[in-house]
Amino acid sequence: MRENSERLFARSRSVMPGGVSSPIRAFAPFPSFIRRGDGPLLFDVDGNRLVDFCLGYGPLILGHGHPAVFDAVMRQANEGLLFGAPSPNELEFAEKLVGRLPGADMVRFANSGGEATMHALRLARGFTGRDKVVKAVGGFHGAHDALLVKPGSAAMEACLPGSAGVPEGAVGSTLLMEFNDVEAAAGVLEGGDVAAVIVEPVMGNCGVVPPAPGYLRELRRMTEENGTLLIFDEVITGLRVAAGGAQELYGVEADLCTLGKAIGGGLPAGAVAGRRDIMELVSPQGPVYMAGTFSGNPLTAAAGLAVLNHLDAAVYRSLDSKGGTVVQGLRDIIADRRLKACVNSVGSMFQIFLGADEVSNGSDAAACDAAAFRGLFLHMLGEGHYLPPSQFESLFLCTEHQKQHLDGLMEAFDSGLREVERSV
Ligand SMILES: Cc1ncc(COP(=O)(O)O)c(C=O)c1O
Structure with missing residues (x-):
């Protein structure tokens, strides 16, 4: 249910080009308008609770409102x-x-x-x-x-x-x-x-x-x-x-x-x-x-x-360990489903690429299935996970993500990848 976001987006489009202040935020059919952030969570104007893996496109390494x-x-x-x-x-x-x-x-x-x-x-x-x-x-x-x-x-x-x-x-x-x-x-x-x-x-x-x-x-x-x-x-x-x-x-x-x-x-x-x-x-x-x-x-x-x-050494160890868990989980799903997809990561930044076995430069990335990724993104949003809305961005983890948030992310990816399975 995102009726309030839809309504606000219609208003935004008449006063802000594309309805946003930076183009990446304007995903179809309409972006979620966010009212509040708390730790690893976002709350939109329709009362949806979203686990945030976008984190303002990276800055919020300690989550919201630390x-x-x-x-x-x-x-x-x-x-x-x-x-x-x-x-x-x-x-x-x-x-x-x-x-x-x-x-x-x-x-x-x-x-x-x-x-x-x-x-x-x-x-x-x-x-x-x-x-x-x-x-x-x-x-x-x-x-x-x-x-x-x-x-x-x-x-x-x-x-x-x-x-x-x-x-x-x-x-x-x-x-x-x-x-x-x-x-x-x-x-x-x-x-x-x-x-x-x-x-x-x-x-x-x-x-x-x-x-x-x-x-x-x-x-x-x-x-x-x-x-x-x-x-x-x-x-x-x-x-x-x-x-x-x-x-x-x-x-x-x-x-x-x-x-x-x-x-x-x-x-x-x-x-x-x-x-x-x-x-x-x-x-x-x-x-x-x-x-x-x-x-x-x-x-x-x-x-x-x-x-x-x-940010001390223990924080980085913990962030890296969470990153390792997520990446392994994603790779297991890809292997189980025999998907043409791969995961790249460094510590607490990672991304899944659809339609590619390996991505080692910008041209490899450009050849990935960006349309399938958009489908995956909308599925994840529907399941309460806020990701960057593009294949060409990074997902991020923060100190406030706990095991249950990562388990939830894996479940949503599992069902989302089942949906896009046919296209990749
Ligand atoms: C690697 C890199 N450099 C520079 C920029 C530009 O930063 P800003 O959006 O704060 O101008 C970005 C933004 O995403 C970035 O990812």
């Missing part, structure tokens, strides 16, 4: 929402983040992941004096022009704008490579004229695609050899896959990393962090301009600090 985050935000709200001046908890947030991230000596805060990657590219270009940047097919780094390009079929091909309104000139210096393909990376780097390779160390915007063993290390070696900066876009993986993000998990240090999502504890957040000699080019210390009215604001800093303080 007392530590809630108390910190309320305390700060009492003191003030915005100062337009440095604050002590912004400083503590910076010190704690830098302390956790391998290879990072300094950080500049922003307000979203997209803002962070936009700034990181400018910084890499300012540092190297080069224009070209390389991204992976299927990688997503936010909605700004330079990285909003259609996946092309061949590496080194000139990219086409992926949205109306993006001038060709804005993506003329953006090159594509296939993820997990060392030769493709070597090809785009060989001219020695690339400012930066920006890559999600675990791809999370074409489903979940982990790096092949040794791939990130090889990228590190090749970029260094060519005087190219390596930027890990850790907007999803930062704080998610380990305390120090993917750099810690895979033992590979990038020159810069970009952060967002989980570092804000549910409030808007972004950051660029990296090597001192590069970061010192950021204004006002250096000539690369970055600025923002809300950057490093005390409220986000308070929420982010509360999350950072909560």
Whole structure:
């Protein structure tokens, strides 16, 4: 029963394009309007209780309304929402983040992941004096022009704008490579004229695609050899896959990393962090301009600090163990039903791919059965499980998911996969 959502969506469509503020939220026939979140749960406007495996597309690693985050935000709200001046908890947030991230000596805060990657590219270009940047097919780094390009079929091909309104000139210096393909990376780097390779160390915007063993290390070696900066876009993986993000998990240090999502504890957040000699080019210390009215604001800093303080080794062990349980359960269902499907995961982020035996890059993901996934998604919603509504997203777990939530998820997947069995 979702009549109230349907009614609100009809109203929304007359005042917001597509009825939403970000396109992924507008699934057919109409999205659920959410009234409240509590721990691992969402409650919609029709009174449905949904176990949340979307978690705001990743940020809510402690679930909804965690007392530590809630108390910190309320305390700060009492003191003030915005100062337009440095604050002590912004400083503590910076010190704690830098302390956790391998290879990072300094950080500049922003307000979203997209803002962070936009700034990181400018910084890499300012540092190297080069224009070209390389991204992976299927990688997503936010909605700004330079990285909003259609996946092309061949590496080194000139990219086409992926949205109306993006001038060709804005993506003329953006090159594509296939993820997990060392030769493709070597090809785009060989001219020695690339400012930066920006890559999600675990791809999370074409489903979940982990790096092949040794791939990130090889990228590190090749970029260094060519005087190219390596930027890990850790907007999803930062704080998610380990305390120090993917750099810690895979033992590979990038020159810069970009952060967002989980570092804000549910409030808007972004950051660029990296090597001192590069970061010192950021204004006002250096000539690369970055600025923002809300950057490093005390409220986000308070929420982010509360999350950072909560995430210790035991929390990651528990999240990883829950992830392992879910992934094994899903693989068992796939094997029992002899489905053409596979599951990719890293710790507490995972995705099932329908219609594929293996997905190791963006093009593999694009070939999956996205229509069958939409059917599965609607089934899961009907069974009280809120997933991201697309094959090309990641499901997430939080500290508040308990055994019964994971058991329920498996049961719903089991019945949902029975329904889509014929199409995959
Ligand atoms: C890896 C990655 N980078 C950047 C972004 C953009 O972040 P935001 O939506 O906060 O601008 C996203 C958003 O999904 C992301 O997944």
